[in-house]
Amino acid sequence: MRNFEYCTPTRLIFGKGVVEKLPSVLAPIGKKVLFTYGGGSIKKNGLYEKVIKLLDGFEVFELSGIEPNPKYSTSVLDGVRICKENDIDVILAVGGGSVVDCSKAIAAGAKYDGEPWDLITHKVPTEAALPVVDIITMAATGSEYDPGGVISRPETNDKVGYIDKHLYPVASFVDPTYTFSVPKLQMAAGVADAMNHVMEQYFNSDPHDFADGMMEASLKSLIKNVKIALENPEDYNARAEIFLNCTLDCNNILSIGEAPSGWPMHGMEHALSAYYDITHGIGLAILAPRWMKHILSEKTAPRIAKYGINVFGVDKNLSVTDAAEKAIEETFSFFESIGIPMYLKDVGIDETRLAEMAHHVAENEGLDNPYVYVPLTENDILEIFKASL
Amino acid sequence: MRNFEYCTPTRLIFGKGVVEKLPSVLAPIGKKVLFTYGGGSIKKNGLYEKVIKLLDGFEVFELSGIEPNPKYSTSVLDGVRICKENDIDVILAVGGGSVVDCSKAIAAGAKYDGEPWDLITHKVPTEAALPVVDIITMAATGSEYDPGGVISRPETNDKVGYIDKHLYPVASFVDPTYTFSVPKLQMAAGVADAMNHVMEQYFNSDPHDFADGMMEASLKSLIKNVKIALENPEDYNARAEIFLNCTLDCNNILSIGEAPSGWPMHGMEHALSAYYDITHGIGLAILAPRWMKHILSEKTAPRIAKYGINVFGVDKNLSVTDAAEKAIEETFSFFESIGIPMYLKDVGIDETRLAEMAHHVAENEGLDNPYVYVPLTENDILEIFKASL
Numbered sequence: 176m177r178n179f180e181y182c183t184p185t186r187l188i189f190g191k192g193v194v195e196k197l198p199s200v201l202a203p204i205g206k207k208v209l210f211t212y213g214g215g216s217i218k219k220n221g222l223y224e225k226v227i228k229l230l231d232g233f234e235v236f237e238l239s240g241i242e243p244n245p246k247y248s249t250s251v252l253d254g255v256r257i258c259k260e261n262d263i264d265v266i267l268a269v270g271g272g273s274v275v276d277c278s279k280a281i282a283a284g285a286k287y288d289g290e291p292w293d294l295i296t297h298k299v300p301t302e303a304a305l306p307v308v309d310i311i312t313m314a315a316t317g318s319e320y321d322p323g324g325v326i327s328r329p330e331t332n333d334k335v336g337y338i339d340k341h342l343y344p345v346a347s348f349v350d351p352t353y354t355f356s357v358p359k360l361q362m363a364a365g366v367a368d369a370m371n372h373v374m375e376q377y378f379n380s381d382p383h384d385f386a387d388g389m390m391e392a393s394l395k396s397l398i399k400n401v402k403i404a405l406e407n408p409e410d411y412n413a414r415a416e417i418f419l420n421c422t423l424d425c426n427n428i429l430s431i432g433e434a435p436s437g438w439p440m441h442g443m444e445h446a447l448s449a450y451y452d453i454t455h456g457i458g459l460a461i462l463a464p465r466w467m468k469h470i471l472s473e474k475t476a477p478r479i480a481k482y483g484i485n486v487f488g489v490d491k492n493l494s495v496t497d498a499a500e501k502a503i504e505e506t507f508s509f510f511e512s513i514g515i516p517m518y519l520k521d522v523g524i525d526e527t528r529l530a531e532m533a534h535h536v537a538e539n540e541g542l543d544n545p546y547v548y549v550p551l552t553e554n555d556i557l558e559i560f561k562a563s564l
Numbered sequence: 565m566r567n568f569e570y571c572t573p574t575r576l577i578f579g580k581g582v583v584e585k586l587p588s589v590l591a592p593i594g595k596k597v598l599f600t601y602g603g604g605s606i607k608k609n610g611l612y613e614k615v616i617k618l619l620d621g622f623e624v625f626e627l628s629g630i631e632p633n634p635k636y637s638t639s640v641l642d643g644v645r646i647c648k649e650n651d652i653d654v655i656l657a658v659g660g661g662s663v664v665d666c667s668k669a670i671a672a673g674a675k676y677d678g679e680p681w682d683l684i685t686h687k688v689p690t691e692a693a694l695p696v697v698d699i700i701t702m703a704a705t706g707s708e709y710d711p712g713g714v715i716s717r718p719e720t721n722d723k724v725g726y727i728d729k730h731l732y733p734v735a736s737f738v739d740p741t742y743t744f745s746v747p748k749l750q751m752a753a754g755v756a757d758a759m760n761h762v763m764e765q766y767f768n769s770d771p772h773d774f775a776d777g778m779m780e781a782s783l784k785s786l787i788k789n790v791k792i793a794l795e796n797p798e799d800y801n802a803r804a805e806i807f808l809n810c811t812l813d814c815n816n817i818l819s820i821g822e823a824p825s826g827w828p829m830h831g832m833e834h835a836l837s838a839y840y841d842i843t844h845g846i847g848l849a850i851l852a853p854r855w856m857k858h859i860l861s862e863k864t865a866p867r868i869a870k871y872g873i874n875v876f877g878v879d880k881n882l883s884v885t886d887a888a889e890k891a892i893e894e895t896f897s898f899f900e901s902i903g904i905p906m907y908l909k910d911v912g913i914d915e916t917r918l919a920e921m922a923h924h925v926a927e928n929e930g931l932d933n934p935y936v937y938v939p940l941t942e943n944d945i946l947e948i949f950k951a952s953l
Contacts, residue, residue: 176579176740176800176801176804176805176808177579178578178579178580178581178582179576179578179579180575180576180577180578181575181576181578182573182574182575182576183572184571184573185571186569186570186571187568187569187570187571188569189567189568189569189570189821190565190566190567190568191567192567193567351565383785383801383804383805384781384784384785384788384789384805385781385782385785385805385808385809387781388777388778388780388781388782388784388785389777389778389781389782391777391781392773392774392776392777392778392780392781393774393777395773395777396772396773396774396777399773400773411565412565412772415565415772415821416565416772416773416774419565419774419820419821420774423820428817431808431812432578432804432808
């Protein structure tokens with residue numbers, strides 16, 4: 176087992192109706208609130224109005240229109256400006272992972288005198304951030320319980336993972352009933368995202384039984400409950416399990432003490448959604464089985480086989496290679512069975528820019544580092560992209 | 565799934581050699597340190613000297629002689645007095661769970677003007693506590709990562725579980741190599757304690773797949789790794805898995821969103837070790853299979869069977885009742901196989917005081933409350949004690 180330090184200071188407030196506690200959580204933090212959100216969905220479903228009522232007595236500023244892949248030059252910089260001009264005490268992010276991610280970058284930028292991009296790209300260490308409280312409405316990224324976010328800068332085709340311990344939300348409200356109305360494809364993409372978060376951690380070079388078992392439990396729970404929620408979108412327990420998994424999956428608690436893995440599927444996917452603005456979870460689902468197939472070797476087969484046996488019930492009497500191959504097939508079939516388009520061409524990506532994207536990933540994502548589970552060269556990345564067409 | 569709030573603010577610093585970081589962790593908290601420990605074991609194994617060296621530059625006070633079941637009238641009150649007289653900034657607990665438990669009670673008592681027993685018994689709410697940092701040397705209670713402790717008052721035969729959110733340690737250092745020299749029976753008792761922590765949570769009336777899977781993973785990891793560590797006490801990975809399980813097992817993260825269960829085995833065991841000062845984990849191991857057998861019914865059989873199938877590999881083709889009975893047998897045999905004496909008479913307890921203890925438990929532990937998985941009357945408790953003779 177690897178040495179580690181682990182601490183998640185976020186107060187997780189989970190369940191039906193928990194958002195009513197918002198004023199009592201915000202009050203000790205401050206009076207001046209920047210309320211951030213995305214498009215109009217929280218206005219349509221009544222959450223906007225509910226939050227405004229709960230914020231009665233606070234001084235509220237708003238930043239709306241945060242994009243699904245939040246943009247540096249608009250949302251982040253706008254938010255930083257509002258915080259600085261109005262001496263904001265706390266950011267309240269209401270929406271999906273993108274709103275939370277963006278709010279974290281704003282929170283750090285608001286406490287920094289220079290160009291916030293330098294914090295996001297880790298050129299300058301983050302020394303402080305405004306407190307972020309969130310009401311997360313989408314089960315997917317786990318931003319409500321992790322110290323990171325992903326920020327895009329389309330001008331330069333950059334999509335950067337910004338991670339720092341100052342970015343843990345102070346408190347996260349999770350009410351699974353908010354996800355009852357999430358469209359099926361979006362739910363499936365969220366589950367694929369969460370499963371990928373687990374798989375990125377699972378495939379590492381120094382596993383142990385306890386963490387493996389926790390990760391396998393998460394994957395099995397997601398696989399079972401997404402099917403239930405697709406059948407009956409208002410099944411509370413299924414929605415709650417999906418959300419709880421998403422919340423914990425990106426936090427490292429499930430892989431605690433295992434080796435870092437380099438998150439290769441995320442490194443590759445960031446290019447897909449930076450260049451083509453596709454849904455992150457769909458990009459990950461498409462890449463996952465192709466990546467596994469590409470890295471399958473005598474060395475990796477036992478681990479891929481273990482995953483298949485314990486997660487998908489692959490027959491443990493098969494040879495290790497056969498079990499690993501079966502695990503890869505099951506991964507593909509499962510994602511397909513929940514309605515995810517499983518070829519790049521299905522989401523509007525053809526071969527035109529594959530080489531350019533592979534080059535960008537190789538230059539920027541560090542997937543050739545020795546700590547990556549199986550280090551990937553530019554050519555490996557290109558082959559994985561091609562196999563995903 | 566139940567609504568819940570979850571937050572563990574403890575900084576967990578885990579692995580070989582991590583204690584070297586002690587000065588950098590303590591320095592921002594304060595200068596005046598109360599160093600608490602138990603008997604002479606940390607003097608024998610060199611840890612005392614190492615800590616004293618690491619505390620160079622701090623102003624150090626000492627409280628030694630904390631008992632295995634820490635006593636209110638001596639250790640707790642002595643510690644509170646030292647803290648108040650010397651304006652202590654931080655308590656550094658070095659040793660097993662008892663030292664950490666005791667230090668938490670001292671930390672709260674030091675910030676309270678009245679009788680600390682009123683805090684411990686929850687008669688008065690805990691409003692503050694000194695920061696506690698610990699170096700935990702025994703894998704068992706999980707006190708290093710939970711908000712509670714158990715304090716004994718032999719004058720009144722009381723053994724009270726004190727739980728409050730102010731009692732989370734600020735930082736916990738866990739170096740599994742410190743457990744290499746723990747005697748086999750003590751290690752086995754620690755593992756039984758940790759397994760019981762999981763079982764207390766597992767047997768509840770509102771389970772879900774994800775948490776169940778995490779708890780099953782923990783139990784399986786403990787079962788496998790204690791066997792390895794009994795064979796080879798210096799197997800680092802086995803010791804590390806055991807310790808990591810013990811650390812997380814008492815923290816509620818593994819049963820997150822499931823129902824409270826009342827911790828009936830702990831309620832009963834507290835009487836055994838309060839009246840007879842036996843090892844807590846041994847008491848729990850003796851009670852567990854007798855408790856399961858006592859509560860076995862049409863209603864509980866499916867859950868006991870699920871536990872047996874997923875943890876001990878009980879044949880899933882058996883009838884539910886047969887699988888549950890087999891699960892209970894496996895539990896007994898497993899504890900016996902790791903060297904735990906499995907009858908009360910083996911640990912010096914005969915029938916003399918069983919009725920008195922059952923009465924004490926019924927009066928003080930609230931095991932007849934409706935939220936207890938299967939509520940227990942005084943007579944139920946007495947029957948379980950008798951079956952354990």
